[in-house]
Amino acid sequence: MPVKIEIPSPLRDHTGGKTEVAATGTTVQIALADLVSQFPSIASKLFDGGKLRPYINLFVNDEDIRYLDDMDTAVADGQVIAIIPAVAGG
Amino acid sequence: MNVATLDFSIGLRCRVCGKLYPKEAINFCKDDFGPLEADYDYEAIARNISRAKIEKRPKNMWRYRELLPISGEPSVGPQVGGTPLVKADRLADALGVQNLWIKNDAVNFPTLSFKDRVVSVALSKAREFGMKTVGCASTGNLANSVAANAAAAGLESFILVPASLERSKILGTSIFGSNVVAVDGTYDEVNRLCTQIALKYGWGFVNVNLRPYYAEGSKTFGYEIAEDLGWRFPQHIVCPMAGGSLIGKIHKAFTELNKVGLVDQANTCKMYGAQATGCNPITDAVKTGKERHKPIRKPVTICKSLAIGDPADGYFAAKLIRESGGWAEDVSDDEIIEGMSLLARTEGIFAETAGGATIAVARKLIEQGRLPRDEEIVLCITGNGLKTLDALYEAIEPPVNIKPSLAEFESLVVGHEPIVA
Numbered sequence: 001m002p003v004k005i006e007i008p009s010p011l012r013d014h015t016g017g018k019t020e021v022a023a024t025g026t027t028v029q030i031a032l033a034d035l036v037s038q039f040p041s042i043a044s045k046l047f048d049g050g051k052l053r054p055y056i057n058l059f060v061n062d063e064d065i066r067y068l069d070d071m072d073t074a075v076a077d078g079q080v081i082a083i084i085p086a087v088a089g090g
Numbered sequence: 091m092n093v094a095t096l097d098f099s100i101g102l103r104c105r106v107c108g109k110l111y112p113k114e115a116i117n118f119c120k121d122d123f124g125p126l127e128a129d130y131d132y133e134a135i136a137r138n139i140s141r142a143k144i145e146k147r148p149k150n151m152w153r154y155r156e157l158l159p160i161s162g163e164p165s166v167g168p169q170v171g172g173t174p175l176v177k178a179d180r181l182a183d184a185l186g187v188q189n190l191w192i193k194n195d196a197v198n199f200p201t202l203s204f205k206d207r208v209v210s211v212a213l214s215k216a217r218e219f220g221m222k223t224v225g226c227a228s229t230g231n232l233a234n235s236v237a238a239n240a241a242a243a244g245l246e247s248f249i250l251v252p253a254s255l256e257r258s259k260i261l262g263t264s265i266f267g268s269n270v271v272a273v274d275g276t277y278d279e280v281n282r283l284c285t286q287i288a289l290k291y292g293w294g295f296v297n298v299n300l301r302p303y304y305a306e307g308s309k310t311f312g313y314e315i316a317e318d319l320g321w322r323f324p325q326h327i328v329c330p331m332a333g334g335s336l337i338g339k340i341h342k343a344f345t346e347l348n349k350v351g352l353v354d355q356a357n358t359c360k361m362y363g364a365q366a367t368g369c370n371p372i373t374d375a376v377k378t379g380k381e382r383h384k385p386i387r388k389p390v391t392i393c394k395s396l397a398i399g400d401p402a403d404g405y406f407a408a409k410l411i412r413e414s415g416g417w418a419e420d421v422s423d424d425e426i427i428e429g430m431s432l433l434a435r436t437e438g439i440f441a442e443t444a445g446g447a448t449i450a451v452a453r454k455l456i457e458q459g460r461l462p463r464d465e466e467i468v469l470c471i472t473g474n475g476l477k478t479l480d481a482l483y484e485a486i487e488p489p490v491n492i493k494p495s496l497a498e499f500e501s502l503v504v505g506h507e508p509i510v511a
């Protein structure tokens with residue numbers, strides 16, 4: 001069973017409307033690379049010069065990856081990676 | 091004139107790439123996820139606004155309505171704002187400075203914090219958009235304000251707060267009939283959840299999809315300071331920071347007043363940010379020269395209203411503080427309580443913990459020589475102390491307890507001479 005990546009509505013134009021994409025990979029980095037290989041046009045939305053854009057947060061099972069191992073955070077089959085816009089709150 | 095023409099906003103502009111978006115319920119750029127900010131036709135505003143026109147209007151935040159992004163009459167919070175700017179001479183003496191003011195939003199209407207300003211803009215906009223359900227993620231004051239203003243406007247509300255909030259802030263939300271959800275988690279976790287809910291249900295979350303409108307409401311805190319000083323700016327402002335929005339909007343307010351010709355003086359006001367040491371991502375970024383703040387996973391402070399570990403405007407707040415020539419500091423919980431009592435004892439103003447942090451930070455910056463003792467300083471008091479009593483029960487001495495007996499009373503007041511022996 002692969003990793004599940006939750007796609008927020010503003011990115012669904014790039015995933016053919018899919019709200020969730022199955023991807024393979026043992027880390028967040030690798031799973032996202034798999035997402036990009038399936039839906040290449042999403043790459044420039046998520047990354048700028050190879051780095052995750054500053055106003056996007058990634059969560060593995062509801063935990064912010066910045067408090068884990070960032071893009072190297074391990075993911076196991078069945079876990080959920082959520083992509084969430086960061087500009088909220090206050 | 092048709093009131094709808096008073097809407098001089100032209101849309102929402104991405105602060106990263108500059109792309110202009112139409113006036114919709116959206117808070118980030120579709121290209122880079124950057125924050126969106128309301129933009130205006132300032133030349134048209136300049137032609138349509140004057141001091142005389144503003145001064146004729148009722149003393150509330152809507153007297154600056156040309157500079158707010160709503161169309162037509164505000165339908166929520168028509169009486170918000172117009173709070174006192176107090177010359178704080180006794181506090182000035184205690185702090186050893188010459189020229190000190192307090193902008194006192196502890197008495198803002200209706201829920202006793204500056205958040206009524208942001209909420210009235212956001213919810214007026216929500217109604218323009220035809221939304222029936224609104225909500226927010228909140229550290230407390232926003233919860234109170236969304237709940238009250240939504241109730242008065244007949245809107246359904248969902249309010250999500252960290253379960254660890256002060257009881258009074260939770261009660262002061264539930265009383266308005268909101269759906270209050272206490273989440274086991276930090277503010278940032280609550281906020282992330284609200285983003286997911288807003289994207290999924292399309293409700294009007296004031297600090298998520300309505301955030302560009304919400305944030306503009308804070309500018310009125312700055313307009314009022316400038317007008318009450320006689321249409322000019324102070325040299326220094328000390329402001330509490332959570333998400334880091336208010337401090338930027340006060341500064342933006344001054345820049346706009348100059349731009350539309352209401353104030354001649356250029357905006358050279360220096361901005362100083364205050365946080366609690368137990369949650370200091372922005373002050374840390376300023377003090378250690380980081381471009382981007384390092385998020386705090388688990389804030390630990392009595393100053394819950396400012397406990398946002400990953401502030402959305404952290405980057406912009408730190409940049410503004412540096413570029414304006416100001417500085418930032420954070421203070422311990424004990425210092426926050428000392429700040430609250432100092433303000434109460436010198437000025438008779440009971441501020442919440444965020445106000446205590448602001449006073450204590452001002453004191454620290456004065457002692458460090460960063461705030462000059464002979465220049466004009468405004469301290470931003472943004473919330474009311476009656477809401478954060480939880481922070482004080484242990485710190486404040488209980489009253490002396492006596493029998494209803496004159497002798498017992500007199501044993502307490504030795505040294506005072508009676509007028510009749």
Ligand SMILES: Cc1ncc(COP(=O)(O)O)c(C=O)c1O
Pocket residue numbers: 089090203204229230231232330331332333334335336337395396442444472473
């Ligand atoms: C009393 C009080 N002061 C200041 C702030 C900080 O505002 P901002 O999030 O715009 O930095 C808050 C925010 O929640 C607050 O409740």
Ligand SMILES: [Zn+2]
Pocket residue numbers: 104105106107108109119120121122123124
């Ligand atoms: Zn952009």
